[in-house]
Amino acid sequence: MKKSHLFTPGPTPIPPDALLAMAQPIDYHRSDDTVALIKDVLEKLKHVFQTENDVLFLTSSGTGAMEGAVTNLLCRGDRVIVLRSGKFGERWAEICDTYGVNVLPIDVRWGDSVSPERVEAELSSQPDAKAVFATLCETSTGVLHDIEALAGITQNTPTLLVVDAVSALGADDLQMDKWGVDVIVSCSQKGLMTPPGLAFAALSQRAWEATEKSDLPKYYLDYRKAHKRGLEGSVPYTPAVTLLIALQCALNRICDEGIRNTITRHSLMARATRNAVKAIGLPLFASSPANTLTSIRLPKEIDGKAFVKMMRERHGITYAGGQGELSGKIVRIAHLGWMNADDVIVAISAFERGLMEIGYDVELGAGVAAAQEIFTKLTNTE
């Protein structure tokens, strides 16, 4: 009687009403009902993006929206600053390279975040940089970047701040309007509790102005077309109707909870998980950890790939392993989306038993107790 539990940083579990909503007969994407659906979804996304700017959507993975941010905002030969602290920072640079945009990288060791001071210094020496490309949560390492501080730097310059919030939207705080972020891209299968296949972008006024000057080629990922049609509840190309229906269910939940509460819930789950990992006696990998997921550095004697495989096959518990250079060296546990304290307890207790099973010396219950402590503190003090 195995039960499956998904703790990967996307896809994340889908609420049951959203799952069932997808089992309805499909509708035409140009019907009045779908027009109303699209308008409703785009309006509710503003709440999650914490913005009054319009949000547009594409039928693609998050990477499609990332590519769109490059091709819709920039011109061939532009110079841009890219924060590279992991796989997804590297992705910004790869996309820019593809389109002949000159990348000024700021590199740090995987597991560290790029400090706002380094960005400020780079921008001072490169004042003509058209944009700074950053990552809210670098999913490959679990590191959070200080977007508020970065926006404080860029908003007084002509340089745009473009943020990959693919994994962290709805989990880590990102106040687009209040902080002064120019572009946020994200997607459906993370904090938004919807299956993968939809991507989103929100643009500030000055980012929209940049799209008018951009000379890079784009067609399917054209932001202006998607934006214009979206305002009418329409689309340039047949959208993933089924996923829009699931998204509406998920957004209703977030709007009911309120995005500020949603972020607080994630913060609590993250603190509980980190407290548990410390109690178990393993080091956290990220120097400035995100609410989205917790990365755990495994002792050298543990083969991380085998551990992750064993947990899934034997126990139905799916964690994520390390990517790229971190393959086999870290385990990543997401606490993201349709999750609460009970899910965190399942993730931690299974982690304890799994460690014991492979012969690692762990005190059963130590992590769970440490997590409980955080959850209980909230009840008592907030």
Add this chain to the structure above:
Amino acid sequence: MKKSHLFTPGPTPIPPDALLAMAQPIDYHRSDDTVALIKDVLEKLKHVFQTENDVLFLTSSGTGAMEGAVTNLLCRGDRVIVLRSGKFGERWAEICDTYGVNVLPIDVRWGDSVSPERVEAELSSQPDAKAVFATLCETSTGVLHDIEALAGITQNTPTLLVVDAVSALGADDLQMDKWGVDVIVSCSQKGLMTPPGLAFAALSQRAWEATEKSDLPKYYLDYRKAHKRGLEGSVPYTPAVTLLIALQCALNRICDEGIRNTITRHSLMARATRNAVKAIGLPLFASSPANTLTSIRLPKEIDGKAFVKMMRERHGITYAGGQGELSGKIVRIAHLGWMNADDVIVAISAFERGLMEIGYDVELGAGVAAAQEIFTKLTNTE
């Protein structure tokens, strides 16, 4: 007690097992189970594409795969021949324009098809054309192109034949290997009976060789990355897992029926529909109609937009109206995907009643009888 019936040329109705499969808890896209799912789906797609070539998939609308065909095969400044008989032929030209590819268009009146002779003449005068871009079924008009004849022309030249089979795959015959087609692109929400959000491409050996020389920029829509990962049951970016599960259900149905039988079924539904429209006394719009859908030219006194709206709102019957210059002038009835004779009868009988309701002189049952005749003939003679 209104029942909804969807007769649009995409999205098309989803089989109930596929709908319910999507309501399962979602899985991680890098799990062994999803690897097996992707491999299975890509293998079964070969049967539908009637090819031994590998099929790749993208998470996007069909237009994403169309753009990919341009950016993965061509170089800046290449010259290509584009068959333009409607909105989707125009789309090939627009994508080529976007990327600095020189378009040599062959235009015909909407409702007509481009003759192979015109393509042969154009290719004779432009022997350096890198590719011919054609549309199997031009969904905006319901016209079928003679891809077998076009392939007969291009396969003895260095010019590649690229076919948009977005709406017609699985409905109109397209024998990639036997005919010698170089590239076929399609998507999930038409003959494949799956919700929108997945796109596909199959490439011949010489088309793959062209991708090695292509210098146009691509990242998210990179065919070579998708192909290489697909062979391992993997993906470069998080795919629409939910839609892959529905696709597997739908492909099982097509593989059980056998693609040759699937096409025969569509041919029969199309013939029955055309016979019905003639019996009702209205003209067919397409000079060489496809199996995918039937376009009907409406009398001047009928406002096509109002008719389509009334049929949906009052009767739950969703037909498609005209696109672009045909808006309000034609009605398009698809007989595509998860459909059989009974669905055609519903579409035709509702059409008869709808015409009567708006005051058009129609003999109730005339169309239905004419459709039945075709279905019965099959039973008696095959």
